[in-house]
Amino acid sequence: MALHLLIVDDDEALAPQLAEQLRLMGHSAVMVQDGRRAMEAVAGAQFDAIILDRILPGMDGIAVLRSLRANNILTPIIMLTALGQSRQKVEGLDSGADDYVVKPVDPAELNARLQALVRARGWGERGSDETLRAGDLLVSPTKHSAWRDGKALNLQKIEFRLLTELVRNADSAVTRAMLLERVWNYDFEPATNIVEAYIRRLRIKLTEFGGDDPIKTIRGVGYMLRG
Template sequence: MSLQLLIVEDDEELAAQLGEQLARFGHRVTIAGDGRRANQALGSTHFDAIILDRILPMMDGLSLLKDLRDHHILTPVIMMTALGQSRQKIEGLESGADDYVVKPVDPAELNARLQALVRARGWTEQREDETLRAGDVVVSPARHSAWRNGKTLRLQKTEFKVLTELARNAGTPMTRAMLLERVWNYDFEPATNLVDAYIRRLRIRLTEFGGEDPIITIRGLGYMLRE
């Protein structure tokens, strides 16, 4: 999915590098070096998502984000910062950020997070009783049920939550960190291979009645459900 992105970052070299990296994924990128220029860009262009640095000249990222939300600008925002403590992350999320990444940012993971955010925003705007479809896999969050080729999948609660996140983002890689945040509400990497263990269990459930494994492993990144 090609996105129209706004990067708000005062480090010109970093902003240019990040813009080039995201452009390789097919995205169209606009760069603003401070809050004033960001507001000007937002006034003239519709953006699918914003990548916002926390520390900016004149108006810091938290203040800019709060101002955007106060003016009912609901564009998904990923806050990007060198500050990685839980307290700073909580402050960013409470100010209205949808996601939070710590520099240096891996461009593949940032792209995956952007895709997931935009897809999730589209999902929340749909009716709650709508189903998710990915190939021959159908998931109904409202009914807490899932099927493959018309056959009911016998899933435990956490397995269903993992499948729901994969289905919402079908065709887009989900990193382990993203799944940990969305399924388990973890903001840290546990000592065990928790995500990998549940993916193995989910694969067994999905292929119980035959058929090719619909979950693709993206080496070094995470997992993706075939569209």
């Protein structure tokens, strides 16, 4: 699948090289070097995905990410950075990134991650029209909406897909591998703790209005949503 990409990176050597490698894979790529130009580019064009460096001059990648999500820009975003510590990864994911890749990155792996994220856009269309229930949780795949105890949940795309998968399998264990395949469309094990980070984000939103955390961690297996 050919994608129209925005690359936000101020590395004058590596950014053009990455853009050229992605173009050789059939994609088109626009490059900008700072956060302000990234915001202008997104306002002026539609991209299939964004590759966003974490460290940028002026407005850094986290600020760009938060601003985009605050403005309801739901374009898939992969953070690309030399910072590999778990704390930085979790901060990026908590700020709204869909995935997180540490430099130097293998272009083939980056392409696979991009393809998986963009394919996931049509995830809701593959579901049925049924409304799913588990305890006080209600999920409508076709409306892309979810409620707990009658209160609407403000979920991003990945969070919504994750919740829907857990609700579909309520009171049954769902493994990490199953979630990677069904929610992220990954057929490989990513180097990041992306599942754990999104489970954490989802737990926060599910308990925002009170109530117990309905997601149970099953050590060595995965997760189970109590119905």
